Amino acid sequence: MGMTDLSYDLKTDQMILNFGPQHPATHGTLRLVLELDGEVVKRAEPHIGYLHSGFEKLGEYKTYNQWITLSDRMNYLSPLANNIGFALAVETLIGIDVPERAKYIRVILAELSRIADHMVWLGTHALDIGAFTAFLYAFEAREHLYNIFEHVTGARLTTSYTRIGGLFRDVPHDFEELVRTFLKYFPGVLKELHGLLTRNRIWMDRTRGVGHISREDAINWGVTGPVLRGSGVAYDVRRNFPYLIYDRLDFEIPVCDDGDVYARYLVRMEELVQSMKIIEQCLADFPDGPVNYFDHKYTLPEKEAVYDSIEGLIHHFKNIMPGHGFEVPRGEIYVATEAPNGELGFYIVSDGSNRAYRLRVRPPSLVNFAGFDRMVRGNLVSDVVAVLGSLNIIAGELDR
Amino acid sequence: MLEAILALIKIGVVVFLVILPLVMMLILAERRVSAFIQNRLGPNRVGWQGMMQPVADGLKFLFKEDVIPGHVDRFLYLIAPGIILFPALLTFAVVPFGDQLTTYIGHTLVTIRFQIADLNVGVLYIVAVASLGVYGLVIGGYSSNNKYSMLGGLRSSAQMISYELPLGLAIISVVMMSGSLRLQDIVVDQYEIWNVFRQPLGFIIFLVASFAETNRLPFDLPEAEQELVGGYHTEYSSMKFASFFLAEYINMITASALITTLFFGGWHVPFGILEAINLPVLWEQIIQILAFSLKTLFFLFFFIWVRWTLPRFRYDQLMNLGWKSMVPLGLLNIVLTAIGIAVF
Numbered sequence: 002m003g004m005t006d007l008s009y010d011l012k013t014d015q016m017i018l019n020f021g022p023q024h025p026a027t028h029g030t031l032r033l034v035l036e037l038d039g040e041v042v043k044r045a046e047p048h049i050g051y052l053h054s055g056f057e058k059l060g061e062y063k064t065y066n067q068w069i070t071l072s073d074r075m076n077y078l079s080p081l082a083n084n085i086g087f088a089l090a091v092e093t094l095i096g097i098d099v100p101e102r103a104k105y106i107r108v109i110l111a112e113l114s115r116i117a118d119h120m121v122w123l124g125t126h127a128l129d130i131g132a133f134t135a136f137l138y139a140f141e142a143r144e145h146l147y148n149i150f151e152h153v154t155g156a157r158l159t160t161s162y163t164r165i166g167g168l169f170r171d172v173p174h175d176f177e178e179l180v181r182t183f184l185k186y187f188p189g190v191l192k193e194l195h196g197l198l199t200r201n202r203i204w205m206d207r208t209r210g211v212g213h214i215s216r217e218d219a220i221n222w223g224v225t226g227p228v229l230r231g232s233g234v235a236y237d238v239r240r241n242f243p244y245l246i247y248d249r250l251d252f253e254i255p256v257c258d259d260g261d262v263y264a265r266y267l268v269r270m271e272e273l274v275q276s277m278k279i280i281e282q283c284l285a286d287f288p289d290g291p292v293n294y295f296d297h298k299y300t301l302p303e304k305e306a307v308y309d310s311i312e313g314l315i316h317h318f319k320n321i322m323p324g325h326g327f328e329v330p331r332g333e334i335y336v337a338t339e340a341p342n343g344e345l346g347f348y349i350v351s352d353g354s355n356r357a358y359r360l361r362v363r364p365p366s367l368v369n370f371a372g373f374d375r376m377v378r379g380n381l382v383s384d385v386v387a388v389l390g391s392l393n394i395i396a397g398e399l400d401r
Numbered sequence: 402m403l404e405a406i407l408a409l410i411k412i413g414v415v416v417f418l419v420i421l422p423l424v425m426m427l428i429l430a431e432r433r434v435s436a437f438i439q440n441r442l443g444p445n446r447v448g449w450q451g452m453m454q455p456v457a458d459g460l461k462f463l464f465k466e467d468v469i470p471g472h473v474d475r476f477l478y479l480i481a482p483g484i485i486l487f488p489a490l491l492t493f494a495v496v497p498f499g500d501q502l503t504t505y506i507g508h509t510l511v512t513i514r515f516q517i518a519d520l521n522v523g524v525l526y527i528v529a530v531a532s533l534g535v536y537g538l539v540i541g542g543y544s545s546n547n548k549y550s551m552l553g554g555l556r557s558s559a560q561m562i563s564y565e566l567p568l569g570l571a572i573i574s575v576v577m578m579s580g581s582l583r584l585q586d587i588v589v590d591q592y593e594i595w596n597v598f599r600q601p602l603g604f605i606i607f608l609v610a611s612f613a614e615t616n617r618l619p620f621d622l623p624e625a626e627q628e629l630v631g632g633y634h635t636e637y638s639s640m641k642f643a644s645f646f647l648a649e650y651i652n653m654i655t656a657s658a659l660i661t662t663l664f665f666g667g668w669h670v671p672f673g674i675l676e677a678i679n680l681p682v683l684w685e686q687i688i689q690i691l692a693f694s695l696k697t698l699f700f701l702f703f704f705i706w707v708r709w710t711l712p713r714f715r716y717d718q719l720m721n722l723g724w725k726s727m728v729p730l731g732l733l734n735i736v737l738t739a740i741g742i743a744v745f
Contacts (some may be wrong), residue, residue, distance in 0.1 A: 018548050025630060040552065040716055131618055131713025137439040203619055203712045382552070382629075383622075383715045 017041060020385065022051045028125055028394050029286075033385070034330070040381045045374045049367070053400040060349075060360025064089050064326035065165050068360070073159040075362065077397040079118040080160045081110045081150065084338045088163035089244060090336035090347035095165070095329055097299060103167045103292040104245045109180065109283045110162065111245075111338075112276040115185070117146040118393075119269050126390030127198060130207050135197045142190040151177050165327070166300040167275070167293030178285055184277055185297035191273060199270070208263035212376040212388035215260055222372040226343025226365050227272065228392060231265035233258035238339035252279050262391040299327045326355040335363075342366055342393055364398040403511060411517045415498075416490060423649040425455035430531070431705050438709045456499040459643070470545075477544035482637065482644035485537025489651040495523040496658045497585050499668045499690040504684065505719045515668070515690060516585065521531035523584040524572055527659065528565070531614065534563040534652065538616075541645070542630050542633035553632025556622045556716060563723035564613035564620075570731025571607035574600055574738040595671075597664040602734045604664045606727055611656040613624055616649060618708040658699035661693060668693040 020033035027033075028114045030051035034046040056071050063071070072087045085107045092099060101109075124139035147157045154160040155170050163168050196260035214224065219232035229236055239247040255271035257264035271391045293300040297316040306313030319325050331353040337346035343365030350359040369392050376383050429444070429451060436443025444451040465601050469478065499515030535558055542554015576582060578599060579590035587596075596603045613620040622632075629635070634645045661667060668689040675685055714722070 016548060088688075127712065131621070132711065133435070134439050137441065141440055197710070198712075200698050202713065203714060203718075206718050207712060207715055381716055383713075 008394055016080050042377050045377045047373050050400050052396040056401045057360050060357045064355050070161045076395045078121050079341045081114040081116040084163040085111050086338040087347050091165045093336050094334040097166050097294050099167050100291050101288045102290045105283050105287055108245050109280050110233045112279045115276050115341045117143050119273055123394040129386045129390045138193055145183055171292045211262045211384045213261050224369045227265050227268045228369050230256050231268045232260040238337050250279050250282050262387050265391045328355050366394045366398045370394050403472045404596035427650050431453050434705045435709045459644045462640055462643040465639040470636050472546045474544040477540050481537050485534055485648040486644045488530045488533040489648040492527050492655045495520050496528050498693045499686055502686050506556045522582045524582045538633050545636035547636050549629045550633050553629045564610045567606050567727035567731045568610035571603040574603040574734050577738050584662055591666040594664040608729050615652040615656050619711040630655050653704050657697045660700050661696040665696050
C-alpha cells in the first residue's frame with residue numbers, strides 16, 4: 002500500500018517545503034518543515050511554539066479557580082473536558098469528594114464534549130481529504146451541542162464551568178430533555194457520516210496503511226487516546242484508572258489493530274457511540290441534590306447565607322477577593338483524565354498557598370505529535386495532511 | 402461572405418450570450434447546489450434567490466488589487482491565465498447544439514448549422530485543443546516561482562497527460578461506431594439508440610476521464626486546497642485568478658456538452674416525440690436545441706453533485722487508476738467494439 006519506494010537513479014535535489022504556520026490544513030498555527038523528494042516526504046520536522054501562551058506559568062500566579070478559565074483556552078475543541086480534568090486534580094490534592102449530582106453532570110458534559118471534539122476532528126479531517134460535505138454535516142451536529150453548552154454554562158466556547166469542589170451552577174431544568182433530544186438526533190448524523198465515508202473507496206484508499214504506528218511504537222512513544230487504541234492497545238484512563246463515576250458505567254473501549262489513519266477513524270467513530278451509551282446511563286439515574294461541596298471554605302456559599310450569616314459572608318469574600326482564595330495543602334499530585342484526544346494529565350505542586358507552586362500539563366496533542374516524523378516518512382504530501390488530521394492536533398494544547 | 406457573417410454571429414451568440422452567462426450561473430448553481438447538499442442556504446441575498454451573486458462576484462474580482470508578486474517570471478506569469486482560457490473557449494466551436502435549419506434570408510436560401518464550425522475532424526480538433534489547456538496550468542505553476550504552485554503545475558501536467566489517453570480510447574470506440582469524426586455524424590448515428598447503451602464501458606471511461614480533464618473533485622489535485630494551498634493559482638489574484646476559475650467552468654460546460662454529444666445523442670430528442678407531434682421546422686429545431694441544453698445541464702449538475710460528495714484521490718492513486726485501470730479498460734472496450742461491429 003502506498004508509494005513508499007520510488008527509487009530511481011536520477012539525481013535530484015530535495016525540496017524543503019514550509020508547511021505552515023499559515024496553511025489551510027494546519028488548523029491553527031502549526032509549522033512543519035518537510036523535506037521532499039518529488040512528492041515523497043523524506044523528513045518532517047514539526048516546529049511547535051507558535052501558539053505558546055504561558056498557561057503553565059500563569060498557573061503559578063493565578064488562584065486555582067482563576068486558572069480554570071485558562072484551561073478552556075488550552076483545548077478549544079473540548080474545553081469542558083479540560084475544566085473537569087483540572088478541577089479533579091485540585092480536588093484530589095485537597096481531598097474533596099464532590100457531590101454525586103456534580104459527578105453525573107461532569108460525566109455527561111465530558112462525554113458531550115468528546116462528541117463535540119470528535120465532530121470537529123471528523124469534519125476537518127474529511128475536509129483535508131477533500132470531502133467537504135462531511136465537514137458541514139459534522140459541524141451542524143456540533144452546533145446542537147454548543148447550544149446545549151451555551152444553555153448550561155452561559156458560553157459556547159469558553160465554558161469555564163467547573164469550580165474546585167463542584168460546578169459554577171446547577172444545570173438548567175430542561176437539561177435532561179435537551180440532552181435526550183440530542184441523543185435522538187445524533188445517530189442519524191452518525192449514519193449519514195458513515196454513509197459518506199466509512200465504506201467509501203476513495204476514503205479507504207486515502208487512509209488505509211497511511212501514517213502507520215505499530216503497537217510497540219505506540220507504547221514507546223507514549224501516545225494515548227484514539228491514536229493508541231487505533232494501534233491495538235486497549236488503554237483508556239476511564240477504564241484503567243477510573244475517576245468520577247466511570248467505574249459504575251457500562252461502556253466498551255473500541256480498539257483497532259491496524260495502527261493507520263483508517264483505524265483511528267474507526268476507533269473515534271465507535272467512541273461516539275460509546276459516549277452516547279454513557280450519557281444515556283447517566284441520564285437514567287440522574288440524582289438530585291447539591292452540586293457543590295458542603296465545605297464553603299472551598300466553594301461559594303448560597304446567596305442567602307452570604308446575606309444572612311457572618312460565616313457565609315466571610316466565606317464569600319475569602320473565595321472571591323483578590324489575593325485570597327482557599328489554600329491547598331502542601332503536596333504534589335498527578336491526575337489524568339481521558340480527554341477526547343487522549344490522556345490529559347495535570348501535575349500540581351502545592352506549597353500550601355492559594356496558588357500552585359508549579360503547574361504542569363501533560364497534553365495528549367504534544368505527545369501524539371512527537372512521533373509525527375516517523376509516521377509520515379516515505380509517504381506523500383497528501384498523506385501528511387491525512388495523518389495530521391487523524392492526530393487531531395490542537396495547537397493551544399500543544400504549546401500551552 | 403454570408404457564411405462568415407453567420408459564423409461571427411454564432412460565435413458572438415454562443416460565447417457571449419450562452420457560455421459566459423452560463424458560467425456565471427454555474428458558479429451560482431455550484432454554490433446553491435452545494436448548499437442544498439450540505440443543509441445550508443447558500444448565497445440568496447443579491448437579487449432574487451441570489452441570481453445577481455455572480456455579477457457581484459465578478460465586480461469584486463474586477464476591483465481587487467491585481468498583485469504581481471516580485472519573485473515571479475513576469476512574462477509567463479502574465480500569459481498563463483490567457484493560455485488556459487483560450488483553448489477552453491475554443492473547444493466549444495465544433496460542438497453541435499442543434500441540427501440545421503434551411504431558410505430564406507432575403508432571397509437567398511441559406512442553411513444555418515447550429516454549430517460554429519462543422520469540421521470533418523471535429524473529434525480530433527477537440528482532443529487537440531483541449532490538451533493545450535494544460536500549458537496554462539503548467540506555465541502558471543512554474544512562473545509563480547512558488548513551491549506549492551510548482552507542485553500543482555507538475556501534478557496537473559501528469560494528470561492531464563495520463564487521462565487524455567483513456568479519454569481518447571473512449572472516443573475511438575465511439576468513432577468506430579459512427580465511422581466519422583464529424584460530431585454531427587456521431588449525433589445522427591445515435592438516432593436509433595444512444596451510444597451510452599451501446600458503449601456503457603466507453604461512457605464510464607469517458608466520464609471519469611473528463612472529470613480528471615476538468616480538474617474537478619475527486620481529481621482536483623492540482624489545486625488541492627488542503628495540501629497545496631491554491632496549487633497553480635496560489636500566487637494569482639484579481640481577474641487573473643478569475644480567468645483560471647472561468648476556464649475550469651468553461652471546461653466543465655464543454656465536457657458536459659461532449660458527453661451529451663458522444664453518448665447521449667446530442668440534440669436528438671428521444672422516444673420519437675418530435676416525429677409523433679409533427680411541428681413546424683423552426684419549432685423542431687428549437688426543441689432539439691432545448692433537448693441538448695437540458696442534457697448538458699444535467700451533466701453540469703452531475704459534476705457539481707460529485708464534487709460535494711466524494712473525497713479527493715491521492716496523486717499515486719490517480720496515476721494507478723489512469724494507467725493500470727482506465728487505459729487497459731479503454732483498450733478492452735475497443736476490442737469489444739471491434740468484435741461487436743464484425744459480428745453484427
